[in-house]
Amino acid sequence: MSATEELPGVWADLPGQDQAVEALRRAAALGAPSHAWLFTGPPGSGRSNAARSFAAALQCDAADPDGRGCGQCRPCRTVMAGIHPDVALIATEKVAYQIDDVRQLISKAQDRPSSGKWRIIIVEDADRMTERTTNVLLKSIEEPPPHTVWILCAPSPADVLVTVRSRCRPVTLGVPSRTAVAELLVRRDGLTPEQADFAARVSQSHIGIARRLARDEGARQRRDRTVRLPLRLGTVSDAVIAAGDLVELSTTEASSSAEERGAADTASLRESLGLEADAPVPPQLRSQFKALEELNKRRAKRGVNDSLDRALIDLTTFYRDVLTLQLSTGSELVNAYLERELAEIAHRSTPEQTLARIDYIAEARRRITANVQPLLAMEAMMAGLLPARNQGEPRV
């Protein structure tokens, strides 16, 4: 199959993954898939989409085994829409899975499929499990009931325990090329080629982010503001204030959406318990509302972390471009529209300084996941990004 050929059915929306798709199609055609799969690939390469397509192909009704994953039959359509009763798509909204969530999955894995051929459980972010939680899964992944198929997704095989890795058949997705992503955006989302090309470029071929950037004006502006941050850093005071702005932006964004969700969830819990909107909560039911509040708090925290992480990745692209210019590698700039500003910074600093700054950003990302106060981590990073005082000369 050549790269230019249009893929059929459920496989159409996986740009630049021809090798993986070929392997998955063959497995689906044979009709006896391994009991556990591990889909790995960098964020945005379409891991969970690939998992979903594979699930659809396994459940597909097509008469010809090679045509499985037709995209036309009922099982295909319901799986792709995420409403097939035998295909569970699991993702956590918290920072990590809780052990109880996983225990529930395991009992679900014991059920026979109700209408399809297989019971398929797709864990979209298997990297968000602590060691203890993963250990609970081991037995079930190793020897599930005959009709159960586990599909775990993670950025890289190193993100899951070695004991899980060894029990799964690996599927590796690569970073799709910019043109492949742009082509998908034009075809599926109806963007103009220029829009699609810009979005694919600045998102570094992350399909989900590219689509959001192309569609959402606010997201584009936020990204632009983040990328321009280094341009307005002069003194330590600027750095601290910029850090405060960045954290506040992501916090308000995350907490307002979490609050909305929380209010809706509370309302629906009240409804299902038969309580009036303003009736007092009886003591026997209070624990349920407490649990909901707790869940909401975890969701908000995850939201803040995710949005800061996104901002830091965007910021990294700025210094990546600076380094590209400094080393004259000739590869394409991610932020080509800022070329003049980039060139100026490249001229004023050394590659060593740029590398150190990229390290500072990576350190901040690490610290945020290690539970350091986000504001403090960002301040330390911004302070590291400040231009060296004696301009032109590298600091020793």
Added chain:
Amino acid sequence: MVANKPAGSSRSSGTRAGTGPNWRQAVPAPLILLLGPEAYVAGRVLDSIRQQVKERDGGAEVTTFDASTYQRGELLLAASPSLFGDSKVIEAMSLATMNEDFLEDVQAYAASPATDVVMVLHHSGGNRGKKVLDALKAAGAVVIDCQPLKKDAEKVDFVSQEFKAARRRILPEATRALVAAVGSDLAELAAACTQLAQDTTGDIDQETVDRYFGGRVEATGFKVADAALSGRGPTALGTLRHALATGTDPVPIVAALAMKLRQVAKVAGQRKSSGMLAKELGMPPWQVQQAQEQARYFSHDDLVRCLRLVAEADAQVKGASRDPQYAVERAVTGIALAARR
């Protein structure tokens, strides 16, 4: 008036019914309700009531319940008239976690309290049993506030009241020194007052307080941060040791360091007046002034280094290092050395 500050302002529920009498003047009554989390004050009232009843009637009988483990009928049993006409004191503790049995029995009792029984109830706050509290208040219970003392002025007031009750005189600076030394816990403060009153004669001055409680400092993260940012290294490290030794966790100390350093970094290098900065940065003017003063000790590069140092310390106290105490100490030393006086 120490424990008698206007209550209820911070609570929306109607559990607070304005101010009752000062706890120092509590006298036996059929129903006495102690409201508030300060267990020491509640204990003092209980003692004083018990003593007053016993002075009147040596054979008085004292019964104590824990409202969370109460069993139905116990209250009625304890409150029923005795054959010999002795007076009775019933003490009910932890009403904040009362069980259903207690709730019902007390409500029934409040409707017709026995006149020869003194019943004291302590509720430390919260919404549990609001109905009971309302019933007690409706039945004419004497409500006594047991709010914790938060401000230094309140504690100073408490100390002078204590010495007044002991008919002793304490000088104002001695009072302040005493509060600074042992003021964090009210029970400890009261014990210190008693000790001073018993062990010394004459007026109590600063020297006496220093002899008994010298070298002890109430150390908080903010005091550590202030000393470090003003370049007072020895004080900063001394206060830090005190704070750690008295059980302060390293995490809030680092948070305090970060907060103070942030304020300094915000105003560093700004040439505007403190008033303008205060408006721009959303900080109170006194904070801006203090930060500006401390900012003078630092060069630009020093501040950059300090910010990185504190962030590293935060990562370390949250698990990246095996010795969180050393991590804080390192950050404090680094900042204090960077500040050039």
